[in-house]
Amino acid sequence: xxxxxxxxxxxxxxxxxxxxxxxxxxxxxxxxxxxxxxxxxxxxxxxxxxxxxxxxx
Numbered sequence: 001x002x003x004x005x006x007x008x009x010x011x012x013x014x015x016x017x018x019x020x021x022x023x024x025x026x027x028x029x030x031x032x033x034x035x036x037x038x039x040x041x042x043x044x045x046x047x048x049x050x051x052x053x054x055x056x057x
Contacts, residue, residue: 016029
């Protein structure tokens with residue numbers, strides 16, 4: 001994905017999170033292995049660095 005595409009996906013995720021938090025909404029969104037790695041990075045306070053290959057492994 002290019003930068004614009006990444007930003008559009010991020011925008012979609014932010015809006016979904018906002019809607020989930022502000023409405024009586026039961027979320028059934030699955031957590032993929034990739035998303036779990038991202039969550040772990042954020043929760044562990046790891047510095048977010050540029051991923052030039054978009055591979056979090």
